[in-house]
Amino acid sequence: MTANQLMIDVSGVEKAFTLHNQGGASFGVLDNASLQVQAGECVVLHGQSGAGKSTFLKALYANYSVDGGEIRLRDGEQMVEITSALPRRIIALRRQALGYVSQFLRVIPRVSTLEVVMQPLLDLGVDAALCEAKAKHLLQRLNVPERLWSLAPGTFSGGEQQRVNIARGFIVDYPILLLDEPTASLDAANRKVVVELIREAKDRGAAIVGIFHDEDVREAVADRLVDIKAI
Amino acid sequence: MNTVVDLLTSASEWQDIAPLLSVRELNKFYAPGKGCGDINFDLYPGEVLGIVGESGSGKSTLLSCLSARLTPDSGNVIYNSEQFGEMDLYACEESMRRVLMRSEWGIVHQHARDGLRMNVSAGANIGERLMAVGERHYGDIRAKAEEWLTAVEIDTGRIDDRPSQFSGGMQQRLQIARNLVTHPKLVFMDEPTGGLDVSVQAKLLDLLRNLVSRLGLSVIIVTHDLAVARLLAHRLMVMRRGEVVETGLTDQVLDDPQHPYTQLLVSSILQN
Numbered sequence: 001m002t003a004n005q006l007m008i009d010v011s012g013v014e015k016a017f018t019l020h021n022q023g024g025a026s027f028g029v030l031d032n033a034s035l036q037v038q039a040g041e042c043v044v045l046h047g048q049s050g051a052g053k054s055t056f057l058k059a060l061y062a063n064y065s066v067d068g069g070e071i072r073l074r075d076g077e078q079m080v081e082i083t084s085a086l087p088r089r090i091i092a093l094r095r096q097a098l099g100y101v102s103q104f105l106r107v108i109p110r111v112s113t114l115e116v117v118m119q120p121l122l123d124l125g126v127d128a129a130l131c132e133a134k135a136k137h138l139l140q141r142l143n144v145p146e147r148l149w150s151l152a153p154g155t156f157s158g159g160e161q162q163r164v165n166i167a168r169g170f171i172v173d174y175p176i177l178l179l180d181e182p183t184a185s186l187d188a189a190n191r192k193v194v195v196e197l198i199r200e201a202k203d204r205g206a207a208i209v210g211i212f213h214d215e216d217v218r219e220a221v222a223d224r225l226v227d228i229k230a231i
Numbered sequence: 232m233n234t235v236v237d238l239l240t241s242a243s244e245w246q247d248i249a250p251l252l253s254v255r256e257l258n259k260f261y262a263p264g265k266g267c268g269d270i271n272f273d274l275y276p277g278e279v280l281g282i283v284g285e286s287g288s289g290k291s292t293l294l295s296c297l298s299a300r301l302t303p304d305s306g307n308v309i310y311n312s313e314q315f316g317e318m319d320l321y322a323c324e325e326s327m328r329r330v331l332m333r334s335e336w337g338i339v340h341q342h343a344r345d346g347l348r349m350n351v352s353a354g355a356n357i358g359e360r361l362m363a364v365g366e367r368h369y370g371d372i373r374a375k376a377e378e379w380l381t382a383v384e385i386d387t388g389r390i391d392d393r394p395s396q397f398s399g400g401m402q403q404r405l406q407i408a409r410n411l412v413t414h415p416k417l418v419f420m421d422e423p424t425g426g427l428d429v430s431v432q433a434k435l436l437d438l439l440r441n442l443v444s445r446l447g448l449s450v451i452i453v454t455h456d457l458a459v460a461r462l463l464a465h466r467l468m469v470m471r472r473g474e475v476v477e478t479g480l481t482d483q484v485l486d487d488p489q490h491p492y493t494q495l496l497v498s499s500i501l502q503n
Contacts (some may be wrong), residue, residue: 015460018489018492019494064486065487087466088278108437109434111437
């Protein structure tokens with residue numbers, strides 16, 4: 001990755017939700033949304049609750065479909081237009097180039113914390129010992145007690161699960177990172193760790209789009225604040 | 232490194248890979264609205280396709296047509312075979328289909344007793360598949376059987392017991408071992424966790440998830456359980472009254488369903 005390389009190119013995105021089983025109610029959320037993000041840049045979305053910040057982020061991850069417009073994300077030399085890409089292309093893109101961290105961990109029964117964190121890096125074919133070392137390092141930095149590492153995170157507290165999720169999201173050096181309130185219920189010390197992780201990701205050239213409610217985190221990481229209603 | 236990774240990481244070459252299975256204009260109806268119709272899709276190597284929908288929506292009929300067990304009324308199922316090359320499943324000879332079923336394919340039935348031989352030992356159930364593909368050395372067969380019992384978390388001390396002496400969950404795991412021992416390329420699964428209690432389901436799901444990714448299997452899995460689909464499938468086909476009403480990336484279909492029926496299906500799940 002080189003500086004000023006275009007990583008995310010969103011143009012004219014439209015998104016409405018239609019609830020067919022609730023009288024067909026329909027409401028528009030994104031109207032002609034456009035945004036460009038370069039390598040090494042962190043864009044923070046703001047706007048009122050319900051304004052469409054999360055919807056926009058989910059559309060960037062292809063978790064939500066869109067009704068119009070284009071979303072191009074860089075995968076190596078290619079820009080992949082994800083609104084028309086095949087599922088297997090999106091899965092490949094997510095695996096190697098596109099990370100997403102939400103405030104919720106989707107746990108798989110029986111799988112230990114360490115394995116949950118290691119998995120995305122293992123899936124890239126990286127040596128297991130290396131994955132384990134990196135996972136342990138991240139869990140340590142995020143103050144997840146070592147006695148929890150061999151346990152499945154299903155029974156952990158909300159904050160612990162969230163930190164496991166952050167470790168999982170940062171274990172691969174994704175060129176593009178989407179952060180949906182990853183610091184939502186963390187204490188000040190852990191918020192600081194997340195800020196460090198985001199800065200390190202920026203330094204290695206990652207393009208980041210995030211939503212943060214804590215003003216201190218926002219101030220610390222944002223290169224640009226963007227109002228979701230204005231894009 | 233496993234096969235899935237090999238196939239998916241080469242960003243520039245991924246589009247050159249040929250589909251493993253291509254389905255075109257497939258129709259099979261027992262009566263109007265009963266069966267499945269107008270089915271078109273491609274399955275690529277290493278892909279896990281989930282077919283979801285309510286009971287009677289045509290999921291199992293479709294799976295039977297895809298796995299050469301039920302002749303469709305019309306349409307083509309083209310399979311890219313290691314041994315035979317590209318072949319039309321219902322235009323080829325019966326003997327070729329039988330060879331596929333015991334070598335390149337696996338079929339995991341909802342009821343383990345439909346996929347196992349209940350009156351021979353667990354070891355023989357696994358060994359039989361190996362012998363069908365030409366393995367003859369008794370010691371090797373037994374060693375492989377033990378290896379696979381371990382892989383599906385069955386104590387190797389039970390190798391000489393019959394499946395009828397196993398619990399439902401163990402029978403299901405034995406059925407999976409029997410299918411995977413010949414390293415199939417394509418596995419069909421019909422409600423593999425149906426009828427098992429929740430704790431046994433979780434264990435089986437975790438096992439399946441690991442095996443599928445480690446072996447780089449292509450899988451078509453029929454399930455009415457959306458949590459199973461989310462955990463295992465890369466992409467989904469939603470069926471209703473014999474027709475496909477929505478397809479796409481698994482998390483997109485489940486988190487942002489577009490069709491009224493899919494919305495109803497997703498909103499009907501109890502949250503805890």
